Amino acid sequence: MLRHDLPASLVVFLVAVPLSLGIAVTSGAPLIAGLIAAVIGGLVAGPLGGSVVQVSGPAAGLALIVSELVRTYGWRATCMITLMAGVLQIVLGSFKVARTALAVSPAVVHGMLAGVGVVIALSQLHVVLGGQPERSAVENILELPDQIVHNHSHAVAVGVLTIAVLMLWPRLPRVRVVPAPLAALAIAAATAGVFGWDIARADLSKGFSEWATPAVPSGDWHGIAGAVLLVALIAGVESLLCSVAADRLHQGPRADLDRELTGQGVANLVSGALGGLPVAGVIVRTTTNVSAGARSRWSTVMHGVWVLLFAVCFGWTVTLIPLEALAALLVFIGVRMVNLGTARGLHGHGELPIYVLTMGAVVVIGLAEGVLVGLGLAALFALRRLTRVSVMVRLEPDDRWHVVVTGSLTFVGVPLLTDNLRAIPAGATVDLDLNVDFMDNAAFEALHGWRLEHERAGGTIVIDEIHDEWYTSAASGTRVSSSKTPPRAPDRWWLPRAYRRGGPLSSIPVRHGDVWVPPRTEPRRRGDAVPDLLAGAVDYQRRTAPLIQPFLTRMARRQETSHLFITCADSRVVPSLITASGPGDLFTVRNIGNLVPRHGAPPSDDSVVAAIEYATTALDVHTITVCGHSRCGAMATLLSAGEKTSGLPGLDRWLCHGHHTLARYILSSGEEEDEAPMDRLCRINVMQQLDNLRTYPTVAQLERSGRLQLVGLYFDIGTARVHVLDREGFTPVAGVRS
Structure with missing residues (x-):
C-alpha cells in the first residue's frame, strides 16, 4: 500500500496547502487556522472517518458561514462554535442517523455550494481588482463595474496571471505532476518578485503564535445554537455526500457513513479546540487522492503530516504569496463550484429549478435562508411527484x-x-x-x-x-x-x-x-x-x-450475464418468458432453426461464431444453452429436401448447417416410433447443435475443465412445456408433468 499511498499523499498535500490558505483568507480567519484544519483533517478525520480515500480539511462550502460568524462573534468564539458543532456531530453519529442526511435533495446541496461559489467569486474578485469586498453579494455586484473601470494596478496583473495559469496548466501534460493551484501561486509569486510589483502579501510571520484558544460566544443563545446546528449539518452533509461520491471512484471498502460522521465530529472538536477552521470532507482533495493512486486511509494521514511539517518548517514561504493570487485562486474555485455537469444531470430529473433557486437565494438572501428555501422547494417538488x-x-x-x-x-x-x-x-x-x-x-x-x-x-x-x-x-x-x-x-x-x-x-x-x-x-x-x-x-x-428503470440504471455500464442462450427466431419462442429471466440474464442468439455452424464449416457465418467467442471470452459465461421447439419451420424445410427453399437462396445456404442434423435423424430411424417424426427431428437438432458447439476449441476446453456447461432445452409450443434434453432422452423440468 505504501508505494501507492506515499506519492498520493504528496500530491494531495500540494493541493491542500494553497486551498487551505485561500479558504482561511475568504473566511476572515488567521492563515494558520486553515493549515490547522488541514492537519486535523488528515491526522484525525483520516484514521477515524468511515471512508478509506476521503480527504478532509477546510471546505469552501463553509467559508461563508465562518465569515459571518467571525464578523458577528469574533474568531475565538467561532472556534468554540466549531468545537460544539463537532460534539453535535459525534452525538448524531452515535445515534446512527448518518444515512438520514442522504435524504436531503442533492439539488439543494449542489445549489447551496454553487451559491457559495458565486458569493466567494464575487467577493474575491474585488480583491483581485485591487479593492475590498463588500458585505453582501448584491453589493459586490453593484460595485463591480466601478472596480473594473478604475482599478488597473499590479494586483490585477497578479490575479489575471494566476487565473490564466490555473486554466492552462492542466492542458500541459508534461507538467501535470505539479498541481495547478501550487503552480499558479508559485508563478504569480515569482513574477511579482522579479518585476517588483506593488502588491499585498500573505502574512504568516507569527506562525503558531497566532493560535487562539476558543472562547464562549456572547450574545443571543438562539443565534449561537442556530450557528452550531448550521455548521454541524452543513459540514456533516457535505462530508457524507463526499463519501458517497468517493465510493464511486474506487473499488476498495465502502464507506461507513455513521463512522464518517463521528470521525468528522471528533475532527471538528479538535480543530475548534486548537483554533482551526471547521473540517469537512472535500471532493476536490478526495478526487485528487484517488486519481493519484491512493489505496488506503494512510494517504490521508500522511498528507496531514506533510501539512504539519510545512507549517512548522516552511511557513515563512507563505509570506511570498501575493494575497491577490490567493484571491484569484478562490475566484477560480468559486466559479468551478457552479458545476454545469451537475446542472445538466438535475435538469434530466426535473430538479434544475430547485438548484437554480437555491443558488439564487444563497447569493441574494444568505446561506441559511437559501438552504431553507431549497429544502422547502424540494419538499414541494416531492409532494407534487407523490x-x-x-x-x-x-x-x-x-x-x-x-x-x-x-x-x-x-x-x-x-x-x-x-x-x-x-x-x-x-x-x-x-x-x-x-x-x-x-x-x-x-x-x-x-x-x-x-x-x-x-x-x-x-x-x-x-x-x-x-x-x-x-x-x-x-x-x-x-x-x-x-x-x-x-x-x-x-x-x-x-x-x-x-x-x-x-x-x-x-x-x-x-x-x-x-x-x-x-x-x-x-x-x-x-x-x-x-x-x-x-x-x-x-x-x-x-x-x-418505471418498474425496471432502477435495475437497468445499475447495469447500464456493462452486462454481467453468465448464460449464452441460442434459440430459434420463431416468434412463439420467448426466451425470457420460458426461463423467467429479466434484463441482464441472457446473452441471446436467435436464428432460423437454432443452428450452430460447426467450427470452420462452409458457408461461414461470423455472426454466431462472434457471439460464441464474445460470450466465452469477454463475458466468461458459465452455460451455453441451445433451445429448440416443436413444429420448427426450419426442420420442416430440411425434410422437404430443398422444395421449400426454392427462390430463397440465402435460406438454402443457411440450412446447409443442418445437414448433420438430418443425417443423425436418418441414422436414428426406427427408434421411438411412437414419436412424431417432426418432433423427433426437432429434438435431435438440439443434440446435434450441442455437438457442433464442442467443435470449437475454446468451448471444448472450457467444458473439459468444468468451467462451462452445455445444456439442451426443448419447448413444446402446444403444451407450453419445457424439457431438458441429453443423450439419454428428454426430461420435463421440475414441476411439469410429461
Missing part, C-alpha cells in the same frame, strides 16, 4: 371508452379526474384501468359517485385495478392501508398483443373481470402493424419502464 396523477380517455374502435388513471389518486387530482370523466357520454361502455398506488377518500368519493351516476344513466363500467384493490376495498367497506403500495408488474404482460384489452388487434374474446368482451368484427389490416407496435412501446413506457 400526488401526480394522469388520466387518459380514448374511444376504442369497438365504441368502448378506455380510461387509464395512473399515479397517486388524491384530492389534488380530483379536478383533473372529474374533468376527464365528464367527457364520456352517458350510457357508454367504459373500461376503467386504475393503475394507482394510492387512493384517498376524496378521490374514492369522486370516482364512486361518477360510477353510480353513469350506471344509473344506463352505462356499463368494468374496473380493473393493477395495484392493490384500493377502489374495491373502499367500496366494500374494507379498511384500506394508509401507505402507498409498491408497484408490481402489470397483469397479463406476457399475453400476445392481439389478446390484450383495447389493442388494435383485439380479434378474440377477452375476459374483463367477470365480463367477456366480444371480438372485433373487422379483419386485421396490414396498416395496423406500425400503430400496434408503437402502442406497445407506449404501454411499456407507461407501465413497465
Whole structure:
C-alpha cells in the first residue's frame, strides 16, 4: 500500500496547502487556522472517518458561514462554535442517523455550494481588482463595474496571471505532476518578485503564535445554537455526500457513513479546540487522492503530516504569496463550484429549478435562508411527484371508452379526474384501468359517485385495478392501508398483443373481470402493424419502464450475464418468458432453426461464431444453452429436401448447417416410433447443435475443465412445456408433468 499511498499523499498535500490558505483568507480567519484544519483533517478525520480515500480539511462550502460568524462573534468564539458543532456531530453519529442526511435533495446541496461559489467569486474578485469586498453579494455586484473601470494596478496583473495559469496548466501534460493551484501561486509569486510589483502579501510571520484558544460566544443563545446546528449539518452533509461520491471512484471498502460522521465530529472538536477552521470532507482533495493512486486511509494521514511539517518548517514561504493570487485562486474555485455537469444531470430529473433557486437565494438572501428555501422547494417538488396523477380517455374502435388513471389518486387530482370523466357520454361502455398506488377518500368519493351516476344513466363500467384493490376495498367497506403500495408488474404482460384489452388487434374474446368482451368484427389490416407496435412501446413506457428503470440504471455500464442462450427466431419462442429471466440474464442468439455452424464449416457465418467467442471470452459465461421447439419451420424445410427453399437462396445456404442434423435423424430411424417424426427431428437438432458447439476449441476446453456447461432445452409450443434434453432422452423440468 505504501508505494501507492506515499506519492498520493504528496500530491494531495500540494493541493491542500494553497486551498487551505485561500479558504482561511475568504473566511476572515488567521492563515494558520486553515493549515490547522488541514492537519486535523488528515491526522484525525483520516484514521477515524468511515471512508478509506476521503480527504478532509477546510471546505469552501463553509467559508461563508465562518465569515459571518467571525464578523458577528469574533474568531475565538467561532472556534468554540466549531468545537460544539463537532460534539453535535459525534452525538448524531452515535445515534446512527448518518444515512438520514442522504435524504436531503442533492439539488439543494449542489445549489447551496454553487451559491457559495458565486458569493466567494464575487467577493474575491474585488480583491483581485485591487479593492475590498463588500458585505453582501448584491453589493459586490453593484460595485463591480466601478472596480473594473478604475482599478488597473499590479494586483490585477497578479490575479489575471494566476487565473490564466490555473486554466492552462492542466492542458500541459508534461507538467501535470505539479498541481495547478501550487503552480499558479508559485508563478504569480515569482513574477511579482522579479518585476517588483506593488502588491499585498500573505502574512504568516507569527506562525503558531497566532493560535487562539476558543472562547464562549456572547450574545443571543438562539443565534449561537442556530450557528452550531448550521455548521454541524452543513459540514456533516457535505462530508457524507463526499463519501458517497468517493465510493464511486474506487473499488476498495465502502464507506461507513455513521463512522464518517463521528470521525468528522471528533475532527471538528479538535480543530475548534486548537483554533482551526471547521473540517469537512472535500471532493476536490478526495478526487485528487484517488486519481493519484491512493489505496488506503494512510494517504490521508500522511498528507496531514506533510501539512504539519510545512507549517512548522516552511511557513515563512507563505509570506511570498501575493494575497491577490490567493484571491484569484478562490475566484477560480468559486466559479468551478457552479458545476454545469451537475446542472445538466438535475435538469434530466426535473430538479434544475430547485438548484437554480437555491443558488439564487444563497447569493441574494444568505446561506441559511437559501438552504431553507431549497429544502422547502424540494419538499414541494416531492409532494407534487407523490400526488401526480394522469388520466387518459380514448374511444376504442369497438365504441368502448378506455380510461387509464395512473399515479397517486388524491384530492389534488380530483379536478383533473372529474374533468376527464365528464367527457364520456352517458350510457357508454367504459373500461376503467386504475393503475394507482394510492387512493384517498376524496378521490374514492369522486370516482364512486361518477360510477353510480353513469350506471344509473344506463352505462356499463368494468374496473380493473393493477395495484392493490384500493377502489374495491373502499367500496366494500374494507379498511384500506394508509401507505402507498409498491408497484408490481402489470397483469397479463406476457399475453400476445392481439389478446390484450383495447389493442388494435383485439380479434378474440377477452375476459374483463367477470365480463367477456366480444371480438372485433373487422379483419386485421396490414396498416395496423406500425400503430400496434408503437402502442406497445407506449404501454411499456407507461407501465413497465418505471418498474425496471432502477435495475437497468445499475447495469447500464456493462452486462454481467453468465448464460449464452441460442434459440430459434420463431416468434412463439420467448426466451425470457420460458426461463423467467429479466434484463441482464441472457446473452441471446436467435436464428432460423437454432443452428450452430460447426467450427470452420462452409458457408461461414461470423455472426454466431462472434457471439460464441464474445460470450466465452469477454463475458466468461458459465452455460451455453441451445433451445429448440416443436413444429420448427426450419426442420420442416430440411425434410422437404430443398422444395421449400426454392427462390430463397440465402435460406438454402443457411440450412446447409443442418445437414448433420438430418443425417443423425436418418441414422436414428426406427427408434421411438411412437414419436412424431417432426418432433423427433426437432429434438435431435438440439443434440446435434450441442455437438457442433464442442467443435470449437475454446468451448471444448472450457467444458473439459468444468468451467462451462452445455445444456439442451426443448419447448413444446402446444403444451407450453419445457424439457431438458441429453443423450439419454428428454426430461420435463421440475414441476411439469410429461
